[in-house]
Amino acid sequence: MSALVAIRSRTRARAAVTAVALAVLLAGAILLGLLLGDYRLTADEALRALLGIGSRVDVYIVTQVRLPRVALAVLCGAALGLSGSLFQSMLANPLASPDLLGISGGAGVAAVWATVVMGYTGAAVAGAAFVGGMTVAAILLGVSRRLSDGGYRLVLAGVGIAYLCSALVGYLLKRAQLNDAQSAIVWITGSLGATSWMPVGIVGLALAVCLPGLIGAARSLPILALGDPVARGLGLAPATARIAIVVTAVLLATATTAQIGPVGFVALCAPPIARALVGHGSAALAAAGLAGALILLTADLAGQYALPGLSVPVGVVTGAVGAPYLLWLLATSKGRRA
């Protein structure tokens, strides 16, 4: 066996072990999500209810209350982890994530506008959010042509746009009906509460649509990382590849934002965890998706049950955990993961 085969099989083994470990943890968190709550269920009852066996209340609680919420957390977390991973690997910058780049903010403005002003619901809101996020991405790409510092000023520009977006959201809410504003405020913090199967379907559909883009990105990102001249020499068109990656990443982030609001830091934190676990300078897309799902679901469970008698939205939890990480990232200036 050649040295190369040995190295490759070791690399693949590590990626596989990482994926399996994350999947096992995620399965545990999912089970916990089905069990925890005021209505007591044993693991056996919960799993049977999942198959439609058991009392009507059991089945209703599991399949219509807890499972949609858990599924939404898993899908949204995966979408955020993947989106962050795409941005960070493409820009070779650990600060690049849809929330810090202002893309979630743009999606938020469009989603609030669609809900409050236009009265849209469901997939139409997701569509508006995508347009909002793409608008911000297009502005950033236009600006970045004149930037040559590998993305730091791009992130600053994104932070500026994010502030502008939160101001716009504030303005939209101010002129909205009290009822709409109430629901929009819940949404702004980032919340998985009051879930039905509808948003789960929308985010699931977005993930399915993004699958070809993700497969393409998994192939083009390692080549793009070698620099544009080398990438061209290997037969890749860097500009086309980047546009495909941005569209995919924006769709993933905005579909999530439209359904659960601008939940911060998941897209920022999940990818570096995945990269550290997988190693070898890989973008570790699959692991980033699993890590994102695990983080968001765990954060939601913590928000619901960690403080007795007090349930906080998931966005509060991810913010409380993610903000210190961002500060650490800035303080240690571990800046460039090229």
Next chain:
Amino acid sequence: MTHRSAPTTPSLRARTLGAGYPDRTVLDGLELTVSPGRVSVLIGANASGKSTLLSTLARLIPPLAGTVELDGTDIHAIPRRTLARTLGILPQHPVAPDGLTVAELVARGRYPHRGLFGRWTAADTAAVDEALAATGTAPLAERRIGALSGGQRQRAWIAMVLAQDPRILLLDEPTTFLDLSHQLEVLDLLVRLNRERGTTVVVVLHDLNLAARYADELVVMSRGAVIAQGRPADVLTPSVVSEAFGLEALIIPDPLTTTPLVVPVPGGVRASADET
């Protein structure tokens, strides 16, 4: 070397080529036929257009006028990955991402050969193993690129383009920043590849004497045009050196290889020679 399919060496040709940047034309009406199966060395003063020519030949930048033809077909009419299977280029000063190992870098050279689903095949493994062996980088396979010496790093990058398995290999100043022994190491490697695989090699070099020693054919550039092309002994004359480099020089046979040796005449010597 059983995995190589095309035994014939394709021809590469530039016709009335114009190239450059929006604000500056570098090449204007350049004509060049690269000799198939040989080692061609591009020489010329700074800003004479060597890198621009190489980049245009490899489709890294689009020509402003004229065409580059591979076996008579405009390279811009060839799908990118198809072209990359025939034509490989190592640009100047490539930078590898942090943490990347030699084996992974070289494996990325297989990109144009991967199928729709990117499945890694036995042919990929064979090509990478061969590239590592040919460049002497097999013992370094698990080392990080960032931890290598300059010469080792350059050999790793050459291994990457070899894994690409091109029939024509273009290299832009692969010896810059290397000390002399590493320069020789890289050039010996290129000549060996040419002899063993029949790969056409086009390389930009700065050192005229190394160029003369290693080239089957020298291509001398000045102000965006080819002013001389041929065997080093025929091309490297005092008048060509003067035209291309603005340099007065004595040309003597290299005592070791009998290829031309360029001995520049310093200003002081020139002045005293004029007086006598």
